[in-house]
Amino acid sequence: ETGVTQSPTHLIKTRGQQVTLRCSSQSGHNTVSWYQQALGQGPQFIFQYYREEENGRGNFPPRFSGLQFPNYSSELNVNALELDDSALYLCASSFRLAGSYEQYFGPGTRLTVT
Amino acid sequence: GDSVTQMEGPVTLSEEACLTINCTYTATGYPSLFWYVQYPGEGLQLLLKATKADDKGSNKGFEATYRKETTSFHLEKGSVQVSDSAVYFCALMRRLTGYSTLTFGKGTMLLVSP
Numbered sequence: 001e002t003g004v005t006q007s008p009t010h011l012i013k014t015r016g017q018q019v020t021l022r023c024s025s026q027s028g029h030n031t032v033s034w035y036q037q038a039l040g041q042g043p044q045f046i047f048q049y050y051r052e053e054e055n056g057r058g059n060f061p062p063r064f065s066g067l068q069f070p071n072y073s074s075e076l077n078v079n080a081l082e083l084d085d086s087a088l089y090l091c092a093s094s095f096r097l098a099g100s101y102e103q104y105f106g107p108g109t110r111l112t113v114t
Numbered sequence: 115g116d117s118v119t120q121m122e123g124p125v126t127l128s129e130e131a132c133l134t135i136n137c138t139y140t141a142t143g144y145p146s147l148f149w150y151v152q153y154p155g156e157g158l159q160l161l162l163k164a165t166k167a168d169d170k171g172s173n174k175g176f177e178a179t180y181r182k183e184t185t186s187f188h189l190e191k192g193s194v195q196v197s198d199s200a201v202y203f204c205a206l207m208r209r210l211t212g213y214s215t216l217t218f219g220k221g222t223m224l225l226v227s228p
Contacts, residue, residue: 033215042203043216055212102160102163103160103207103214105159107157
């Protein structure tokens with residue numbers, strides 16, 4: 001069974017640029033969630049994708065957007081990068097089934113905005 | 115809104131000492147509760163969970179009991195090892211309309227010395 005994978009591992013961008021982060025979900029999982037973890041903080045929910053549609057969103061501006069593909073992999077796009085966007089971005093996959101929403105996390109992408 | 119409060123770290127222990135990391139939550143309804151562990155440079159790993167009041171989650175010698183009357187989910191281990199050194203996150207999951215989301219505490223760093 002393949003776990004959740006993310007790419008790239010590290011990324012350095014300049015303020016104002018755009019970035020795309022990628023996530024492959026665990027085998028058999030159909031739902032992907034993205035979280036932002038600032039240094040020294042717990043992860044914060046950005047949004048969740050199921051059946052290629054965003055079906056839930058946290059308190060993040062529209063410049064954070066995403067996609068889910070037919071194979072359940074996902075992308076997180078961030079436009080007009082700001083210094084405060086520097087964080088570890090975590091992807092989590094799960095299998096949407098009544099009573100079971102356990103989420104499994106990937107290793108994360110460390111984004112630095114300068 | 116939902117929130118999770120954890121004791122501040124770092125928690126510094128000698129090998130074979132007893133561990134307790136306090137976690138309390140604020141949420142409406144009956145959330146599921148989780149403990150995740152994050153080793154240096156890695157993503158989050160699910161450590162244990164409990165889905166209803168009085169449930170006890172356990173894994174790798176760690177355990178936590180879902181106490182609704184005190185809205186707590188304290189993590190305990192009878193004898194810690196150096197390899198347990200990591201950051202531990204308490205989290206609650208709410209199943210909202212069409213999606214689920216995890217709300218995390220800020221994390222508690224555990225340092226175990228030989």
